[in-house]
């Protein structure tokens with residue numbers, strides 16, 4: 241039978257199993273198997289050449305039982321309704337795992353920002369906010385950056401919302417530039433969270449980070465900061481990649497040089513002649529492998545060839561269900577996406593809290609609070625996996641979905 245690469249149905253299967261293990265019946269699964277709300281919009285944008293192009297966008301809100309929904313907006317040619325739905329469900333799980341008072345949401349626009357001018361991107365960003373304005377807001381649904389969106393895009397979106405609202409509304413969106421109410425440390429938060437769980441996972445496996453061989457797939461926001469943090473900790477980053485290829489040096493790559501040369505979409509390998517493929521990168525002999533790029537990278541096909549002792553998912557959905565099984569059976573410690581990449585939304589929450597109170601924290605305060613959230617979350621998921629003798633993904637889903645299920649029951653929905 242062909243492997244299930246469908247993000248939505250494979251997520252539903254694990255949610256079902258997690259609810260089952262927690263003792264919830266079919267009715268709770270019926271409620272949580274899909275987002276409560278999904279808005280599909282068409283956004284007309286005047287392009288620089290004078291033509292009008294109509295873009296398709298989505299906003300999914302999985303559950304608002306715990307609180308407002310929260311999650312990024314992705315700009316990518318491959319965005320689909322199903323993907324946005326699955327991503328909104330993962331946000332519910334992430335918020336549950338790091339214990340933030342939110343449910344999950346996610347947005348996406350089918351577009352290729354690499355082919356668009358700044359003016360076109362601004363008009364698209366503002367058009368999206370106008371199109372979804374009825375269902376978003378600082379106490380309803382709070383967007384943030386995701387693949388190919390950044391602080392500038394958040395700034396345009398915040399400005400558009402504030403104009404419509406006729407108030408300055410920094411709490412409408414997170415991941416803003418610092419001068420517009422962004423939080424210290426938000427830009428590097430996902431990578432910092434991944435670094436913390438790598439350190440925790442390494443302790444469990446008796447691996448010394450100093451000198452550990454690390455391979456990172458993807459050199460975008462998460463992957464590039466992560467490479468820097470790992471090399472600063474004394475690890476040897478022996479492989480990195482972007483969408484076009486991968487670089488490998490068994491002695492360790494010069495990360496500062498690569499950071500200096502990458503473009504704003506994380507492309508750097510095109511500058512080199514001697515590259516390997518992304519497929520070869522994943523199978524390199526290393527201690528820690530971090531898929532930090534796109535979905536369905538570790539599958540039944542290559543899971544047997546993974547040589548790392550620890551796999552930490554910094555991307556959303558890089559490992560299939562079948563591959564999760566294989567890695568677990570092989571004794572590889574898999575730290576799932578909904579735990580590993582929760583640092584971003586955690587500092588987004590801190591940003592929103594700071595916007596609401598109008599008082600801003602120092603870098604150190606943010607870092608300390610993020611550290612505690614991630615360490616507690618790792619311990620909770622690890623201990624659940626150990627005590628129930630289940631894999632880390634199922635454990636993370638159990639921890640992540642529990643609160644939303646309980647809140648739904650208290651509200652009398654199920």
Ligand code: GLU
Nearest residue numbers: 311312384386584585588
């Ligand atoms: N897009 C990020 C994620 O997938 C961050 C979401 C947020 O900060 O709300 O976790």
